[in-house]
Amino acid sequence: MEVKARAPGKIILSGEHAVVHGSTAVAASINLYTYVTLRFSTPSDDQDSLKLVLKDEGLEFSWPTNRIKQEFPESSAEPQSPAPPSCSVESAKSIASLVEGLNIPEAKIAIASGVSAFLWLYTSIHGFKPATVSFTSELPMGSGLGSSASFCVALAAALLACTDFVSLDLKQQGWQSFQEKQLDLVNKWAFEGEKIIHGKPSGIDNSVSAYGNIISFKSGSMTHMKANTLLKMLITNTKVGRNTKALVAGVSERMLRHPDAMAFVFSAVDSISQELTLILQSPASDDVLSVTEKEEKIGELMEMNQGLLQSMGVSHVTIETVLRTTLKYKLASKLTGAGGGGCVLTLLPTCILFTPHLDSDSVVRLRFRCRKSSC
Ligand SMILES: Nc1ncnc2c1ncn2[C@@H]1O[C@H](COP(=O)(O)OP(=O)(O)O)[C@@H](O)[C@H]1O
Numbered sequence: 543m544e545v546k547a548r549a550p551g552k553i554i555l556s557g558e559h560a561v562v563h564g565s566t567a568v569a570a571s572i573n574l575y576t577y578v579t580l581r582f583s584t585p586s587d588d589q590d591s592l593k594l595v596l597k598d599e600g601l602e603f604s605w606p607t608n609r610i611k612q613e614f615p616e617s618s619a620e621p622q623s624p625a626p627p628s629c630s631v632e633s634a635k636s637i638a639s640l641v642e643g644l645n646i647p648e649a650k651i652a653i654a655s656g657v658s659a660f661l662w663l664y665t666s667i668h669g670f671k672p673a674t675v676s677f678t679s680e681l682p683m684g685s686g687l688g689s690s691a692s693f694c695v696a697l698a699a700a701l702l703a704c705t706d707f708v709s710l711d712l713k714q715q716g717w718q719s720f721q722e723k724q725l726d727l728v729n730k731w732a733f734e735g736e737k738i739i740h741g742k743p744s745g746i747d748n749s750v751s752a753y754g755n756i757i758s759f760k761s762g763s764m765t766h767m768k769a770n771t772l773l774k775m776l777i778t779n780t781k782v783g784r785n786t787k788a789l790v791a792g793v794s795e796r797m798l799r800h801p802d803a804m805a806f807v808f809s810a811v812d813s814i815s816q817e818l819t820l821i822l823q824s825p826a827s828d829d830v831l832s833v834t835e836k837e838e839k840i841g842e843l844m845e846m847n848q849g850l851l852q853s854m855g856v857s858h859v860t861i862e863t864v865l866r867t868t869l870k871y872k873l874a875s876k877l878t879g880a881g882g883g884g885c886v887l888t889l890l891p892t893c894i895l896f897t898p899h900l901d902s903d904s905v906v907r908l909r910f911r912c913r914k915s916s917c
């Protein structure tokens with residue numbers, strides 16, 4: 543049997559980092575996906591191992607089932623419980639020992655946390671059952687678009703689809719969607735995977751990847767938003783690699799050094815996200831002036847959020863370059879995701895016809911034409 547699953551990446555419109563400390567954040571899913579294919583071995587395959595294939599990276603790993611049994615003597619080839627366990631210190635050691643022997647190339651060592659999350663989710667749900675699991679993704683890894691969460695959500699979805707905890711008609715062709723209750727389960731398992739990759743995730747990335755659309759999120763609880771506002775966002779990838787776990791830890795350390803000042807920063811972010819939530823949900827309008835007014839407010843909130851992200855220490859010189867470039871065109875931008883490089887969001891007013899143009903020096907130049915007669 544072969545099961546394919548996919549889960550989307552995301553942009554965070556406001557509130558990254560602060561959301562880890564209890565502030566509200568707003569995120570939307572995007573149409574770039576991570577895909578996973580899960581195929582359990584049959585006796586004719588003569589394969590007594592668990593294989594992980596990371597197609598985009600050109601990497602393939604394999605663990606003999608005996609080796610997995612040795613590290614997880616309690617595990618069985620069948621799922622024990624629908625509730626996801628947290629990875630204990632003992633289990634983390636076992637996973638580290640399974641990952642250590644892989645000789646991952648130094649340049650791709652960041653992948654180790656993804657492999658660890660894979661091993662934890664796979665062995666917790668399907669024990670030492672032999673299988674081949676392949677991944678491919680449209681998302682740039684480590685760029686703030688939630689590749690880690692979409693990896694965990696897609697994997698949890700495929701693994702759970704092959705259990706009795708989730709009833710799907712696997713004989714049916716084409717994509718099927720999970721019901722709300724099943725998504726809750728997928729989301730809980732994916733969160734355990736994110737914990738392994740991020741250290742201390744807020745849960746916003748896996749939630750928006752699992753449920754899609756646009757959500758507001760605070761202290762582990764999610765509200766589906768009925769957004770009435772069409773927003774056009776340009777995503778610029780600075781191509782500066784970074785690691786969410788280290789950036790999140792850096793903000794927590796700053797919080798410990800300056801608890802009072804940081805509490806004000808987080809509280810300001812909370813107000814920004816709440817105001818953004820209200821604007822996005824306000825009634826739609828065809829009137830160009832009120833649309834422009836809304837967009838100006840959203841742009842201003844994004845700029846304020848960016849300022850607060852700078853004060854958390856998660857901006858980067860390349861992010862500042864994108865901000866300066868877009869500001870020349872009076873466009874508001876902010877980093878999205880963990881920052882430190884990665885992607886930047888720019889709000890494109892809906893009145894603008896926009897043509898991104900890649901010059902020979904590989905720098906994106908922007909060309910605009912305004913549809914409004916007033917500007
Ligand atoms: N397709 C994938 N295959 C293997 N690991 C992945 C994949 N996608 C994400 N990961 C894991 O997630 C990490 C990136 O997550 P993170 O630093 O949170 O950035 P982001 O989530 O913004 O892309 C990678 O270094 C890797 O460990």
Ligand SMILES: C[C@@](O)(CCOP(=O)(O)O)CC(=O)O
Nearest residue numbers: 558559686688743744879880
């Ligand atoms: C910084 C943070 O708010 C978002 C991280 O997103 P990403 O992994 O950079 O895509 C962390 C979190 O909420 O778990």
Ligand SMILES: [Mg+2]
Nearest residue numbers: 688690691786
């Ligand atoms: Mg991530």
